[in-house]
Amino acid sequence: ILGGYEAKPHLRPYMASLQLDGQHVCGGFLIAEEWVLSAAHCTEETDGKVFQVLLGAHSLTEPEPHKRLYRVRAQIPHPGSNIHNNKDDLLLLQLEEKAELNVHVQVLPFQREDRDVAADTVCEVAGWGTISHSGHRPDKLYQVERPVISRDVCNHRTRHDHTITEKMMCTDSRRKDTCKGDSGGPLVCNGVAEGVVTAGSRVCGNYKKPAIYTRIAPYVAWIDSVMASAAV
Numbered sequence: 001i002l003g004g005y006e007a008k009p010h011l012r013p014y015m016a017s018l019q020l021d022g023q024h025v026c027g028g029f030l031i032a033e034e035w036v037l038s039a040a041h042c043t044e045e046t047d048g049k050v051f052q053v054l055l056g057a058h059s060l061t062e063p064e065p066h067k068r069l070y071r072v073r074a075q076i077p078h079p080g081s082n083i084h085n086n087k088d089d090l091l092l093l094q095l096e097e098k099a100e101l102n103v104h105v106q107v108l109p110f111q112r113e114d115r116d117v118a119a120d121t122v123c124e125v126a127g128w129g130t131i132s133h134s135g136h137r138p139d140k141l142y143q144v145e146r147p148v149i150s151r152d153v154c155n156h157r158t159r160h161d162h163t164i165t166e167k168m169m170c171t172d173s174r175r176k177d178t179c180k181g182d183s184g185g186p187l188v189c190n191g192v193a194e195g196v197v198t199a200g201s202r203v204c205g206n207y208k209k210p211a212i213y214t215r216i217a218p219y220v221a222w223i224d225s226v227m228a229s230a231a232v
């Protein structure tokens with residue numbers, strides 16, 4: 001998160017850190033007791049290794065009450081996701097057991113109505129991604145507020161040049177922005193998850209390249225069917 005600030009501990013009890021060998025790789029968030037939603041690109045370069053999911057954390061390293069690392073039973077990337085573009089950049093992770101819900105671990109509702117969030121709506125995004133252009137990796141969760149920008153503005157030739165589909169949305173990236181390591185986290189507007197930070201590599205903090213999110217509402221049928229089919 002660039003240009004943001006340290007989050008109030010445990011005010012975002014849905015936040016997940018996807019880890020490999022104890023290292024944070026991407027964000028994610030709890031959408032059901034045993035399901036985390038993240039970004040499919042985050043599984044690239046992991047040569048088939050399965051993530052572990054850290055829940056209930058504010059600090060990535062310090063011992064905290066209710067902080068717990070969960071094993072993953074299944075990782076299901078959206079079938080349309082691929083390494084060449086940002087399309088269908090979603091990943092569902094089934095935890096090996098239901099997460100123990102408490103004051104520090106809670107589910108975040110996601111938007112089910114497929115309607116664009118109005119431009120200028122101020123949403124918030126949090127993560128353990130880089131907090132400086134030099135790539136400093138924070139130990140604590142950071143957050144930042146960002147206004148939604150219209151798809152037409154985001155698709156301008158000088159911005160993302162008509163690559164933003166109706167299943168994506170954008171926020172202004174002037175100074176304050178998401179960055180590497182924040183991918184997979186939720187864009188929260190009025191307390192509801194509207195988007196997932198895409199994990200395609202992108203420059204951060206440059207107003208000419210707005211942040212891109214996968215909208216969740218267009219994928220409700222896929223999410224519900226995967227959760228229903230794999231229910232333990």
Ligand SMILES: O=C(O)c1[nH]c2ccc(F)cc2c1NC(=O)[C@H]1C[C@@H]1c1ccccc1
Nearest residue numbers: 025041044045129130137180181182183199
């Ligand atoms: O965050 C992303 O956009 C992104 N997209 C990817 C694609 C493949 C892939 F193998 C990884 C990623 C990845 N995450 C990262 O590189 C994480 C490792 C880096 C990081 C940054 C800040 C703090 C901790 C760790």
